[in-house]
Amino acid sequence: MEEISMKRSWHSRDWSRLVRLFNGLTFYERFEQAIILILIALIMLVTAIATVHLISAVWHLIVDIGIDPIKQEIFQEIFGAIFTVIIALEFKHSLLVVLAQHENVIRVRTIVLIALLAVARKFILLDLNKVSAMELFALSVAVLALGIVYWLAVRL
Template identity: 45%
Template sequence: MLTERSRLQSLLHRASEGLSKAKPYHLFEHLIANILVLLISFIVVVALYKLGEDVLSLLVSRAFDPLKHETFQTVFGGIMTLLIAMEFKHSILVVTKRQQNIIQVKTVILVSMLALARKFIILDIHALEAAKIASLALALVALGAVYWLMRERDAWNMEHGRQEEG
């Protein structure tokens, strides 16, 4: 009992020290990040409910055929939307846990790649011009190249004992 109480007091003391030493902008950033996490969590829950509702209505109407292209696009488009939102939430949670001060560029690039992958999944190739499909593919290749270059830079920095630049 005494050790639990002393641990709790120590934790509270460290937290109050951290708050007193924190700069106002860091407190502001932390508050905004927490609000964003709550909002995105709410969006994820609503989107999950809507996706479940759509799948259930497809099952009840016996129209659920995963081999049917339109059904596949609807279901997996919803799943990818949820994954993208959860990845955004995760990247913001990193800030709230003070593991990093800002959202990392690599995370933004990965989320962008997920969004493009979702676009390719829900894409109706018959209704879109070839040039638009090519431009989406080029954007995905460009994002992949930037991510690869950043990963190589990070590996080089680690190898040479340098800090990550962001």
């Protein structure tokens, strides 16, 4: 009986929070908030699928292949999958902040942070034997530029 009461309380609390969220908003602001809710749901789905893929890859690594520190490609794949999950979580978090604070835009520093994570993921997945020096230089310049923009965004 207590468990049913707790479930009703939890659902009613969430519902009242959602109603409070939409009270006092214009039609377009409600539209934006609804889109953000849909995006959050989609990102949660993608994150769950990426996490299942990561668990499967790690399980395969441990059980079928065995952890072999010589095989760099395997570790690159695993860490790439970890970064995919981290990027998705950071993106979802930024949308939750926008939703909770009734902001209309995602902050620049959040976008730059997600871009930095994506470029860091790219660095992890790079095969240094197959990448040209120019491509490595371009990625390095991108990281430097994103780092400077992030630093400026945090300072302002």
